[in-house]
Amino acid sequence: MPNAIVVHGLTKRYDTLAAVDGIDFTVPEGKVFAFLGPNGAGKTTTVEILEGLRNRTTGDVTVLGFDPWTDGMPLHKVIGVIPQDFRFFEKITPKEAVEYYATLFDVKVDPMRLLERVALADKAHAHFDTLSGGQKQKLGLALALVSSPKICFLDEPTTGLDPQARRGIWDVIRDLRREGRTVFLTTHYLEEAELLADQVAIIHKGKIIAEGTPAEIIRDHGRPERLVVEGPPSLGEFLKKRLDRPVTVEDGHITIQMRDKSDALTVLRAIEESGIPWKGFATVSDTLEDVFVGMVGRMDDGIMRSEAAP
Amino acid sequence: MNAKRVGADFLVFARGYVRNPVGLFFSLIFPIILIGLFGLIFSVTGATATTVYTENLDHHSAASVAFLSALNQTGAVKIVVVTPVTNEPFNTWLGDQSYTVGLIIPAGFQSSFTNHTPVNVTIYTDPGDAQSGGTLLGAVNGVASEFNLKSAGGTPIIGATDVLLGSQVYKYIDFLVPGLIGFSILTSPMFAMVEISSTYRKDHLFRQLSLTPLTKGEWLLAKILWYVVLTFISAAIMITVGIVAFGAHVGFTAGIVPFLILGPFFFVSLGMLAGSVSKTPESAAVLGNIITFPMMFLSGTFFPVSGFPTGLQQVAHVLPLYYVIDGMNQVMLFHNTSRALFDAGIVGVGGAIIFIAAIVAFKWRDE
Ligand SMILES: Nc1ncnc2c1ncn2[C@@H]1O[C@H](COP(=O)(O)OP(=O)(O)O)[C@@H](O)[C@H]1O
Ligand SMILES: [Mg+2]
Numbered sequence: 001m002p003n004a005i006v007v008h009g010l011t012k013r014y015d016t017l018a019a020v021d022g023i024d025f026t027v028p029e030g031k032v033f034a035f036l037g038p039n040g041a042g043k044t045t046t047v048e049i050l051e052g053l054r055n056r057t058t059g060d061v062t063v064l065g066f067d068p069w070t071d072g073m074p075l076h077k078v079i080g081v082i083p084q085d086f087r088f089f090e091k092i093t094p095k096e097a098v099e100y101y102a103t104l105f106d107v108k109v110d111p112m113r114l115l116e117r118v119a120l121a122d123k124a125h126a127h128f129d130t131l132s133g134g135q136k137q138k139l140g141l142a143l144a145l146v147s148s149p150k151i152c153f154l155d156e157p158t159t160g161l162d163p164q165a166r167r168g169i170w171d172v173i174r175d176l177r178r179e180g181r182t183v184f185l186t187t188h189y190l191e192e193a194e195l196l197a198d199q200v201a202i203i204h205k206g207k208i209i210a211e212g213t214p215a216e217i218i219r220d221h222g223r224p225e226r227l228v229v230e231g232p233p234s235l236g237e238f239l240k241k242r243l244d245r246p247v248t249v250e251d252g253h254i255t256i257q258m259r260d261k262s263d264a265l266t267v268l269r270a271i272e273e274s275g276i277p278w279k280g281f282a283t284v285s286d287t288l289e290d291v292f293v294g295m296v297g298r299m300d301d302g303i304m305r306s307e308a309a310p
Numbered sequence: 311m312n313a314k315r316v317g318a319d320f321l322v323f324a325r326g327y328v329r330n331p332v333g334l335f336f337s338l339i340f341p342i343i344l345i346g347l348f349g350l351i352f353s354v355t356g357a358t359a360t361t362v363y364t365e366n367l368d369h370h371s372a373a374s375v376a377f378l379s380a381l382n383q384t385g386a387v388k389i390v391v392v393t394p395v396t397n398e399p400f401n402t403w404l405g406d407q408s409y410t411v412g413l414i415i416p417a418g419f420q421s422s423f424t425n426h427t428p429v430n431v432t433i434y435t436d437p438g439d440a441q442s443g444g445t446l447l448g449a450v451n452g453v454a455s456e457f458n459l460k461s462a463g464g465t466p467i468i469g470a471t472d473v474l475l476g477s478q479v480y481k482y483i484d485f486l487v488p489g490l491i492g493f494s495i496l497t498s499p500m501f502a503m504v505e506i507s508s509t510y511r512k513d514h515l516f517r518q519l520s521l522t523p524l525t526k527g528e529w530l531l532a533k534i535l536w537y538v539v540l541t542f543i544s545a546a547i548m549i550t551v552g553i554v555a556f557g558a559h560v561g562f563t564a565g566i567v568p569f570l571i572l573g574p575f576f577f578v579s580l581g582m583l584a585g586s587v588s589k590t591p592e593s594a595a596v597l598g599n600i601i602t603f604p605m606m607f608l609s610g611t612f613f614p615v616s617g618f619p620t621g622l623q624q625v626a627h628v629l630p631l632y633y634v635i636d637g638m639n640q641v642m643l644f645h646n647t648s649r650a651l652f653d654a655g656i657v658g659v660g661g662a663i664i665f666i667a668a669i670v671a672f673k674w675r676d677e
Contacts, residue, residue, distance in 0.1 A: 053517055053675045072520070081521050087513045091329040092322055103318035104522040127329070 010059030021206035034197035043186040080144030084155040090129040101146040134165030222286030231278035319532035341544040371420035410439035487552040488638035495573035504598035507585025520674030537574035565641030576661035586672035
């Protein structure tokens with residue numbers, strides 16, 4: 001599959017700060033690519049370089065075969081962009097805004113159908129300055145879609161939205177993927193990346209620290225699967241001696257790190273051998289969040305697990 | 311340049327403008343306030359005729375009426391004939407009414423005139439209002455000598471021929487109308503564009519537009535078109551108020567159209583240029599004021615430049631607004647087409663340079 005975006009050795013400096021510090025990645029056509037990172041990681045800087053809105057310090061960037069900085073005009077006809085914190089003319093209505101964009105791009109669109117698609121038809125005639133944050137973001141989405149772009153760039157499209165509005169945006173992203181468009185999504189919500197993305201890159205302080213499908217990232221960077229048993233500390237001591245595997249004991253929970261899935265049988269047999277009474281057991285594996293927290297630590301304003309998880 | 315895109319952007323901008331009631335009210339009411347205020351202030355101190363309350367005791371004889379109408383024709387005095395006062399002396403009555411000048415045509419004025427016997431008209435003056443008194447005395451003496459000469463069958467030896475400059479005598483309001491049209495051609499685009507250049511930057515609207523096929527030139531042209539429309543509206547308002555309320559001798563001549571287009575073209579571009587070369591909204595506002603304020607007063611907005619001291623006149627000649635206002639004066643008052651064309655040429659060429667500079671200076675996107 002051809003690549004929609006190819007980035008090699010990209011850096012961006014603001015004075016002495018390396019906001020983006022030598023990153024490489026590729027985004028295959030037709031996939032949803034999530035750029036995951038805490039605030040200030042360099043997500044917006046990267047996405048705006050890809051959109052041709054900012055120049056890079058060094059590196060090679062190709063988007064649909066164009067250099068975004070020098071080929072802005074042709075590039076902008078084939079990409080759709082929703083900036084972080086989308087704002088527009090205060091007194092324009094969503095319907096007028098779509099008509100405006102349709103004329104600028106010289107395309108025919110049915111404004112009401114497009115607004116229905118992003119669930120904004122009921123606000124088609126409201127002035128922009130009366131829309132809620134989520135409704136504004138939906139208009140941004142609608143405008144990005146006017147030109148039927150091959151790639152959609154969405155910079156934190158759901159940040160600050162309520163769970164329902166967030167799900168609405170997720171639905172549109174899934175539709176885009178179904179239609180075969182490439183989606184480049186930045187987010188600091190883990191489950192957003194986990195739910196929507198085919199590929200995830202975790203960026204931290206301008207560097208990509210993990211990349212792949214969510215499963216690959218967990219496999220490569222997460223801890224191995226663990227088996228957890230409820231039992232007295234004596235059972236823990238027994239297992240530590242009996243098994244050649246890391247064992248931790250905490251609050252009546254004994255956690256045994258396994259070598260692989262079939263290892264569970266060996267571990268269970270050892271527990272039985274001990275003759276010490278035990279209760280329920282479970283196997284535990286890392287989530288993307290565990291991986292992230294393990295790699296960079298939880299930050300005050302960092303990666304969040306929102307309450308919106310379905 | 312794509313006309314459809316310019317049109318679409320014009321429509322969006324115009325709607326935004328019209329939907330902001332405060333802004334719209336201000337831009338329509340402001341021209342009326344301006345011309346009303348300045349028209350009132352300056353027409354009061356203008357050369358108005360002195361009103362003279364007059365008793366005609368000669369029973370409106372032909373000679374007395376001719377004498378009074380000759381006085382009126384001097385333009386210096388305005389004769390108001392009152393019914394003769396019977397219950398008190400005329401001078402007491404004048405004092406009661408707080409009138410400072412008065413005139414009595416005696417009975418028998420006409421018969422004395424035809425019989426060549428001397429007759430005196432009585433002039434009442436108040437030392438407290440020497441100016442009105444002097445005006446009346448001068449007018450009466452002038453008219454009286456003419457009547458004396460006529461009655462003696464003589465011909466005046468020394469006369470004066472009025473040579474008017476242009477087609478008529480200009481009043482202050484005649485200069486004020488084009489001056490204030492120029493004032494709004496300067497101020498409303500300048501202030502608006504300086505403001506727009508900083509708010510659009512703050513709200514990332516330029517960045518948003520850079521993601522569409524709209525070009526900077528098309529965007530700026532749409533703003534110019536809107537301010538041309540606003541200028542036509544406010545010029546029409548000011549001309550109407552000038553004519554109706556103050557009797558200005560200006561008309562809706564097609565000749566001002568180039569100035570109503572080139573003026574906004576120049577100043578929308580200049581406002582955008584000033585906003586774009588400034589790093590912060592504050593410095594943009596300061597630069598905008600530095601450009602606007604001297605031009606506002608020295609370009610012939612409130613007073614004709616021809617009345618300035620020579621040094622200030624030279625300053626005026628480097629200000630672009632001077633050529634806009636001078637051009638409008640040429641077409642509205644002096645009917646001097648070649649001078650107007652010259653003025654339009656300067657504004658047009660200057661505007662084109664500033665327009666291009668503004669497009670180069672203002673950035674759609676950050677580095
Ligand atoms: N225009 C700029 N000038 C200077 N520093 C900037 C600029 N834009 C971003 N930065 C800095 O670069 C870093 C990355 O910012 P950004 O790309 O916006 O992060 P994110 O979108 O992941 O929150 C931050 O430390 C931010 O302060
Ligand atoms: Mg960001």
